[in-house]
Amino acid sequence: MSTNDCKTVQPYLSAYHDGELAAGQAATVAKHVESCEACAAELSAFESLGSAFAQAPIPAKASDLWQRIERELPAAAEPVTLSRRFSVWIRESPYGVGVVSMAASILLLLGVGLWYGGGQDGMKNTAGGMAMHSHEGEEGMSADHMAEFAGVMDDYLQKLPSDPDGAEQMLLTKYDGEKVDAEGAVRLVGYRPIVSSGLPDGYSLASTSVLKMPCCTCVKAVCKRSDGSTLVLFEHDDEEAAWFGDRRQSMATCGDKDCCLVDLDSSIAATWKQGTRSVTAVGVRDQEEVAKLVTWLDKS
Incomplete structure (x- = not known):
């Protein structure tokens, strides 16, 4: 580098x-x-x-700490919020100084x-x-679940080049997928898929679906190049998932985005931040194609 x-x-x-x-x-x-x-x-x-x-x-906690807090709470009829209770204790309790130091x-x-x-x-x-690192999803993923997920993705990647329809059906079945239009996606995930604004010249949208994957609920868009080959875009909330196991990874600037690139043998996968979410493109030919997609989607 x-x-x-x-x-x-x-x-x-x-x-x-x-x-x-x-x-x-x-x-x-x-x-x-x-x-x-x-x-x-x-x-x-x-x-x-x-x-x-x-x-x-770390300051030691007295055995009667919570009893002291209760005694120091104001007895006024007005609602007492947690922040108010804490501020009273910090101001008057002999233990407040230690807590402030730790908070600082x-x-x-x-x-x-x-x-x-x-x-x-x-x-x-x-x-x-x-x-919690966001690629663990809202509820987090155990190491076993992540390993299982990476194994499913590996099977998907092997099937995708020769049987894209079979690969898509495998994920739909595994992760309770539902094919949707743009409005259906909004209903299920709360946002309009980025591909709903169109794709660059030479690409067409074959299908859009919502998958309840272990990391998060995401939108999957199957795109076709003019030569009939398949490119898949995943739009997801987690920043960058360990979807691809121990495959070789590198970082590069594509367009104006920092991308994580993963070697998929005959193709690559690329993940980058797109607004408040992330996009993972699977089946990309090279870094130049990643830059083309990044630039287009950033203007959509």
């Missing part, structure tokens, strides 16, 4: 430090950090903060995560995974 990759690598430094990246992504970040002093310094900052937080003392430490770590990690994405990767 060259230093031009810094803007692509930096959002992943916190997750790399916490051991949350897939093997391919971790190897890419490690290789870049070895030759980039700026990114190595940022990674070192995460390590120092993690060490400082681990050594910070947490806020400091969150702030650094936002600075280095890039907004909400950084916060989700801060302080050893204090917030």
Whole structure:
């Protein structure tokens, strides 16, 4: 990698430090950090903060702590909110100072995560995974479920080039899929599919469906190129899923988006952020085609 990759690598430094990246992504970040002093310094900052937080003392909780809180609550008839109760306790309780110190430490770590990690994405990767990484879905996925999901996707990828209809039916059956139009998708997932605004020249929309996948409920659009070959677009809420097991991954800038590229042997998969959601394109021929799709969909 060259230093031009810094803007692509930096959002992943916190997750790399916490051991949350897939093997391919971790190897890419490690290789870049070895030759980039700026990114190595940022990674070192995460390590120092993690060490400082681990050594910070946690005040002991008195056995009658909650009884004291109850006694200190105002007896007024007005509604008492949790924030009001907490503020009274912090102001008057002898234990408040310790709690404030600990809260300040947490806020400091969150702030650094936002600075280095890039907004909400950084916060989700801060302080050893204090917030659940979004690619685990709203309810999270166990390691066993993720491994099973990656296995289903591997079967899908093997079937897709030679039998795209069979591959689609397999996912529809496995994940309670329902073929829909744009309005049907809005009813099921709350948003209009990005492909409803059209596709670039040389592509046509064959079908749209909603799948209840383990990571999230997503929209799947089957697209056909003018030569009859198939390209599939998944629109989903999780940022970048470990859908593809241990396949080789890399990061690149496609159009104006940072993309995670996965080697699928005869083709590639690409994932990028599109507004508040993510798009994963499966069966893409090369990085140039990814850039074409990114640019088109970004203008839709």
